[in-house]
Amino acid sequence: MTRVVIADDDADIRDLVSFKLQTAGYEVEAYSDGEAALAAVLDDVPDLVLLDVMMPRMTGTEVCAELRRNKSTAEVPIILLTARSQEVDVEHGFDVGADDYMIKPFSPRELVSRARAAIGRSA
Amino acid sequence: VADSPERDRRDDERRSVARLFNTTLIVFVASLFLMAGGGVLVRYVVNDANARVVDHWIPIERAHGRMLQQMTAAESSLRGYHLTLDRALLQPFVDARDEYPARAAAVVEMIGDDDELAAIIGEEAAAADVWFSEWGSTVLASTLTEDDPRDFDRTTGVEQFATMVDAHSRATGVIALRIDDSRDRARFVGEASAVVMVGYVVAVIVAGWLIVRRLRREVVHPLGELRVALNRLERQDLSARVDVTGATEVRQLGEAVNQLAEFSQRATVEQQARTESNRVVRAMASSIHEHLESSKLVSVTVETLGPALGGDHAIVIRVSPDRHGEEVIGEWRRHDGIESRLGTVIPNPDELTELVTRTFLGGKVVAIDDVAGDESLHPAVVEHLTGLGVCSLMLAPIAVGDEISGVLSVSTFDAPRRWTAEQQSMVLTVGVELARALRLADLYERERDMVNQLRSLDQAKTDFISSVSHELRTPLTSILGYTELLVDGDVGPLEGNQQSMMVVIDRNARRLLMLIDDLLMMSQIDANRLTISRTSIRIRRLLDGIADTMRPLADAAGLSLTIAPVGAEATVWADERALERVLLNLVSNAIKFTPPGGSVSVTAEPADDGVRVTVSDTGVGIPADEQDQLFTRFFRSSASRANAVQGTGLGLAIVRHIVEAHHGTVGVISELGHGTDVSFMVPPPPPSDEPLAAGAKSAVSLTSQETAP
Numbered sequence: 001m002t003r004v005v006i007a008d009d010d011a012d013i014r015d016l017v018s019f020k021l022q023t024a025g026y027e028v029e030a031y032s033d034g035e036a037a038l039a040a041v042l043d044d045v046p047d048l049v050l051l052d053v054m055m056p057r058m059t060g061t062e063v064c065a066e067l068r069r070n071k072s073t074a075e076v077p078i079i080l081l082t083a084r085s086q087e088v089d090v091e092h093g094f095d096v097g098a099d100d101y102m103i104k105p106f107s108p109r110e111l112v113s114r115a116r117a118a119i120g121r122s123a
Numbered sequence: 124v125a126d127s128p129e130r131d132r133r134d135d136e137r138r139s140v141a142r143l144f145n146t147t148l149i150v151f152v153a154s155l156f157l158m159a160g161g162g163v164l165v166r167y168v169v170n171d172a173n174a175r176v177v178d179h180w181i182p183i184e185r186a187h188g189r190m191l192q193q194m195t196a197a198e199s200s201l202r203g204y205h206l207t208l209d210r211a212l213l214q215p216f217v218d219a220r221d222e223y224p225a226r227a228a229a230v231v232e233m234i235g236d237d238d239e240l241a242a243i244i245g246e247e248a249a250a251a252d253v254w255f256s257e258w259g260s261t262v263l264a265s266t267l268t269e270d271d272p273r274d275f276d277r278t279t280g281v282e283q284f285a286t287m288v289d290a291h292s293r294a295t296g297v298i299a300l301r302i303d304d305s306r307d308r309a310r311f312v313g314e315a316s317a318v319v320m321v322g323y324v325v326a327v328i329v330a331g332w333l334i335v336r337r338l339r340r341e342v343v344h345p346l347g348e349l350r351v352a353l354n355r356l357e358r359q360d361l362s363a364r365v366d367v368t369g370a371t372e373v374r375q376l377g378e379a380v381n382q383l384a385e386f387s388q389r390a391t392v393e394q395q396a397r398t399e400s401n402r403v404v405r406a407m408a409s410s411i412h413e414h415l416e417s418s419k420l421v422s423v424t425v426e427t428l429g430p431a432l433g434g435d436h437a438i439v440i441r442v443s444p445d446r447h448g449e450e451v452i453g454e455w456r457r458h459d460g461i462e463s464r465l466g467t468v469i470p471n472p473d474e475l476t477e478l479v480t481r482t483f484l485g486g487k488v489v490a491i492d493d494v495a496g497d498e499s500l501h502p503a504v505v506e507h508l509t510g511l512g513v514c515s516l517m518l519a520p521i522a523v524g525d526e527i528s529g530v531l532s533v534s535t536f537d538a539p540r541r542w543t544a545e546q547q548s549m550v551l552t553v554g555v556e557l558a559r560a561l562r563l564a565d566l567y568e569r570e571r572d573m574v575n576q577l578r579s580l581d582q583a584k585t586d587f588i589s590s591v592s593h594e595l596r597t598p599l600t601s602i603l604g605y606t607e608l609l610v611d612g613d614v615g616p617l618e619g620n621q622q623s624m625m626v627v628i629d630r631n632a633r634r635l636l637m638l639i640d641d642l643l644m645m646s647q648i649d650a651n652r653l654t655i656s657r658t659s660i661r662i663r664r665l666l667d668g669i670a671d672t673m674r675p676l677a678d679a680a681g682l683s684l685t686i687a688p689v690g691a692e693a694t695v696w697a698d699e700r701a702l703e704r705v706l707l708n709l710v711s712n713a714i715k716f717t718p719p720g721g722s723v724s725v726t727a728e729p730a731d732d733g734v735r736v737t738v739s740d741t742g743v744g745i746p747a748d749e750q751d752q753l754f755t756r757f758f759r760s761s762a763s764r765a766n767a768v769q770g771t772g773l774g775l776a777i778v779r780h781i782v783e784a785h786h787g788t789v790g791v792i793s794e795l796g797h798g799t800d801v802s803f804m805v806p807p808p809p810p811s812d813e814p815l816a817a818g819a820k821s822a823v824s825l826t827s828q829e830t831a832p
Contacts, residue, residue, distance in 0.1 A: 010597050010600075010601070013601055016601060016605060017604075019608070020608065020613070023613055054593075083594075083596040083597055083600075104596045104599070104600040105596060105599045105604065105636060107604075108607055109611060
């Protein structure tokens with residue numbers, strides 16, 4: 001089963017994304033901060049990582065950069081979720097190795113299709 | 124020593140030109156008189172001598188001659204009688220005997236005071252008398268006695284007569300001598316006067332030559348020197364001086380010229396000093412005014428003024444308006460041997476602040492040439508200053524008008540100094556300039572503080588808006604996300620009105636999102652943070668996206684939304700999200716201002732310089748007088764107010780900013796009651812760029828577009 005790790009400090013969004021992805025047939029592990037998500041991903045590499053940018057302890061971009069530095073996770077698909085719509089944030093996300101980004105508020109429907117595309121590309 | 128001026132005065136009088144001319148005049152007038160008088164005198168003397176010969180000696184000579192004539196006639200008569208005894212012959216004898224004494228006396232009378240001649244004439248007359256009385260009487264007696272006179276010895280008679288003749292001859296000789304004498308005298312006077320005249324003329328010539336020589340030496344030569352000196356002065360050679368020689372007046376003239384030259388030279392030197400000091404002050408003032416920081420200003424002032432005045436130490440003392448604490452806030456020292464007083468507070472006993480007070484209250488320069496020898500200073504002040512090593516100092520107020528902010532002090536430590544008027548005026552001027560600059564700096568600092576404060580407030584506002592808009596996005600994500608789940612039927616189908624109600628929630632959540640995005644974008648534009656990143660965009664794809672997003676809104680408003688077909692390959696060079704924002708704002712505006720039943724259409728047509736996109740509606744239209752302000756932020760048209768259309772007044776301002784950041788143009792055509800066309804032009808991609816080519820991106824900062832000159 002395809003496994004997705006998501007990290008967002010907002011519980012409602014976590015639940016929304018989890019629900020939509022589970023409905024779409026994915027196995028979802030949700031975390032409320034970057035550190036926990038990083039530990040989980042390094043412990044067992046999933047098929048996709050969804051990271052909110054603004055999170056306590058470690059930001060999404062920091063987690064992304066850390067995962068890209070690590071050999072085992074260098075290739076894992078990563079999608080960033082950001083409330084910041086400015087291009088600089090998006091550029092920074094690509095710089096640290098994200099595969100895609102979505103700006104909040106996003107359509108859950110579109111998130112699923114982007115997730116599917118990202119997993120498909122890496123497969 | 125005392126009579127030296129007296130001697131000088133006498134010397135001046137003796138050598139004066141006036142005296143020289145007077146002397147010359149007197150000499151010539153006197154010589155004229157002398158010549159005339161001498162001539163007259165000579166003439167008189169000669170005439171007198173000649174007249175004496177004619178009037179005196181010639182008559183005497185004649186009368187004397189007649190005496191002998193008569194005697195000769197008497198002798199002839201007597202001898203005739205003696206020979207002939209003719210008595211008749213005796214008559215002349217008788218006449219002579221009677222007349223002769225009177226005749227002789229007359230001659231003696233004529234002779235006057237010539238005693239020698241008178242004596243000889245006397246002898247002649249006496250001899251004649253002897254001849255008359257003896258021989259004559261003897262012969263005459265014979266006429267009575269009948270004696271024959273021929274018997275008489277004639278010898279006695281002859282002898283007596285000869286005595287008389289002899290005396291006569293001598294007298295004649297003396298008379299001739301006298302005549303000669305007179306004639307000689309006249310001749311001598313004539314000759315002597317000629318000689319005297321020649322000598323006199325020579326003397327006059329010599330005197331004239333001497334006078335000319337003296338004139339030349341005393342007047343002409345010094346005047347020549349004077350002319351040379353004046354010519355040099357005229358050619359601005361102010362070092363020219365006259366050698367003071369010659370006559371008094373010429374010397375006075377020379378001295379006057381020298382004084383004039385001296386004065387001019389001094390005035391020129393002073394003028395040069397003044398010009399130089401003006402130049403220094405101007406340079407100083409301009410370097411002072413280059414700085415806007417008061418501490419820098421103060422240090423630049425003392426560092427420039429100190430050396431310019433040749434001082435050893437220059438300080439600026441700040442005087443607070445309440446006169447408490449006079450602190451040294453700026454300092455320049457010629458060398459480290461001078462103790463630094465920067466930051467020290469002037470001791471506050473009255474006598475020590477007296478100087479500062481004097482400057483402070485007087486508003487003038489206080490210059491003390493010699494601290495140790497200045498009796499106007501309080502002894503405690505002298506003690507304090509000499510204790511510091513100050514020999515002389517100048518204090519000037521740092522003041523503009525009545526507003527005094529401090530005191531400027533320049534002092535010397537090596538020796539007393541006579542502060543010139545220029546230096547005093549220099550320090551005064553610099554004080555004024557410093558005060559002005561300080562006031563400017565103060566204003567500038569206040570303004571800078573205010574600007575910084577405003578800037579940080581503005582930053583806080585921008586940060587706040589930015590953070591608020593981000594914070595609002597998170598709950599909107601949940602609202603829109605869960606609404607979508609419900610609408611999509613992910614959690615089961617909705618019944619009855621539930622579906623349409625969910626659509627209302629969705630629509631309003633999206634409107635809220637647009638408002639938030641407008642606010643965020645405007646704050647980014649304000650903070651110069653909006654960046655656009657351009658890529659080649661297929662205009663058709665963009666319009667399709669807009670149609671999808673806006674159709675629910677149009678449907679809800681009862682309008683038809685038409686997107687005119689566009690050529691598949693039409694591309695523009697733009698930031699996709701920004702261009703999307705432009706279209707969203709324009710279409711939502713059109714929907715808002717068009718009554719139900721109307722239509723909104725979007726067309727895109729290729730033009731020479733890009734693609735022209737037009738959003739048209741059949742709405743209320745915009746009055747002509749409002750069209751100019753349409754793209755101004757916070758402007759809300761009369762229609763929007765009248766129809767209670769919601770909005771922030773930011774939408775079109777954002778549109779204009781974004782289009783202009785793309786080097787595009789935006790314009791509006793509207794007819795009140797009939798509708799509005801808003802169109803904008805977006806440029807095409809650069810020629811080399813392939814449509815949709817990967818990495819065809821260029822980031823352009825909106826701000827740099829706006830602020831670049």
